Amino acid sequence: MVNTIEVRNVNKFYGNVVKTQVLYDINLSFEKESFNSIIGQSGSGKSTLLNIVGTLDQPTSGEVLIDGVSTKDMNKNQLAELRGAKLGFIFQFHYLLPEFTALENVIMPMKVNKKPITKEVIARANELMNLVGLDDVKDNLANNMSGGQQQRVAIARALMNQPDIILADEPTGNLDSDTTEKVYELLREINKKYKTTFIIITHDRRIAEKADRIIEVKDGKVHVDIRK
Amino acid sequence: MIQVFVTISVVLGIASVLAITVIQKSRQIGILKAMGVKDRTASLIFLSQGFILGIFGAIGGVLLGLLLTFAFTTFALDPDGNPVIPLLIDPQFIGISALVAIVSASLASVIPARKSTKISIIEVIKNG
Numbered sequence: 001m002v003n004t005i006e007v008r009n010v011n012k013f014y015g016n017v018v019k020t021q022v023l024y025d026i027n028l029s030f031e032k033e034s035f036n037s038i039i040g041q042s043g044s045g046k047s048t049l050l051n052i053v054g055t056l057d058q059p060t061s062g063e064v065l066i067d068g069v070s071t072k073d074m075n076k077n078q079l080a081e082l083r084g085a086k087l088g089f090i091f092q093f094h095y096l097l098p099e100f101t102a103l104e105n106v107i108m109p110m111k112v113n114k115k116p117i118t119k120e121v122i123a124r125a126n127e128l129m130n131l132v133g134l135d136d137v138k139d140n141l142a143n144n145m146s147g148g149q150q151q152r153v154a155i156a157r158a159l160m161n162q163p164d165i166i167l168a169d170e171p172t173g174n175l176d177s178d179t180t181e182k183v184y185e186l187l188r189e190i191n192k193k194y195k196t197t198f199i200i201i202t203h204d205r206r207i208a209e210k211a212d213r214i215i216e217v218k219d220g221k222v223h224v225d226i227r228k
Numbered sequence: 229m230i231q232v233f234v235t236i237s238v239v240l241g242i243a244s245v246l247a248i249t250v251i252q253k254s255r256q257i258g259i260l261k262a263m264g265v266k267d268r269t270a271s272l273i274f275l276s277q278g279f280i281l282g283i284f285g286a287i288g289g290v291l292l293g294l295l296l297t298f299a300f301t302t303f304a305l306d307p308d309g310n311p312v313i314p315l316l317i318d319p320q321f322i323g324i325s326a327l328v329a330i331v332s333a334s335l336a337s338v339i340p341a342r343k344s345t346k347i348s349i350i351e352v353i354k355n356g
Binding site for chain 1: 256263264266349350
């Protein structure tokens with residue numbers, strides 16, 4: 001399989017006066033269309049790793065390659081373009097825009113990347129809403145929905161651009177176990193249907209075990225790396 | 229001279245109000261940046277907000293000014309029944325005032341707009 005993401009010798013320090021090393025010489029690669037989970041205790045550096053992979057944060061040394069292209073020397077605008085074109089994010093908190101309806105929030109990535117809002121785009125947004133099971137509430141303002149619904153809107157939004165890669169940082173951290181189960185089944189379905197590569201941080205071992213690959217980060221190093 | 233100081237204080241007032249909106253909206257700006265919004269586009273949000281604020285302020289100010297002028301000339305009369313202050317409407321002066329309002333509001337939004345380019349996605353995600 002072709003690698004879509006490569007992490008090469010990544011080190012990350014935080015702080016200017018007192019330097020704390022969070023990541024130690026990480027080398028990882030992620031295959032296209034794979035479903036990966038990252039586990040680890042809080043403070044292990046897993047979120048930092050995901051943020052670096054997603055170009056939201058810069059490594060202190062080392063580089064990240066996305067589809068063979070190094071992101072090291074890209075400027076802020078180039079990184080923004082790359083994110084808009086290839087990456088989708090699902091965070092622990094949904095960060096929906098409260099001024100807009102659920103459907104408008106889902107269409108937002110298209111607007112952000114200045115793509116025309118055609119009938120097909122709206123049809124696709126509706127399809128995604130259907131996929132995440134939010135047909136009835138798609139015209140509600142983002143604030144007039146339950147937490148689980150908002151999180152599912154955020155998932156639909158991450159899919160709107162048809163990104164090659166979706167990075168999720170504890171996407172179900174705020175949800176109950178039933179909804180968590182549903183959300184993961186949904187992500188898995190999307191992974192199969194749209195061939196999207198997933199990297200998901202979770203602290204739920206049961207969920208992690210359902211992935212193709214489990215990476216455990218411990219004290220800033222890759223501790224365990226199991227492929228199925 | 230007083231106009232200059234009024235303008236300065238208005239500019240500072242608008243700038244501080246907009247600076248607060250930048251902080252209130254930093255979450256949303258952060259997520260938009262994660263979606264691929266460039267810093268320039270993000271700052272345009274605040275520039276246009278300042279511009280729109282300026283237009284509404286100018287319209288409101290001109291209307292209120294005219295209303296007060298008419299009220300004075302109608303109700304403030306001397307014993308002979310003539311207005312104390314004669315009615316004098318200078319369209320050019322009104323135009324310039326409106327322009328000053330719009331320009332100063334737009335200028336005031338430059339500071340918060342610059343501020344919005346400095347919002348880092350990481351900070352937003354970490355601090356919720």
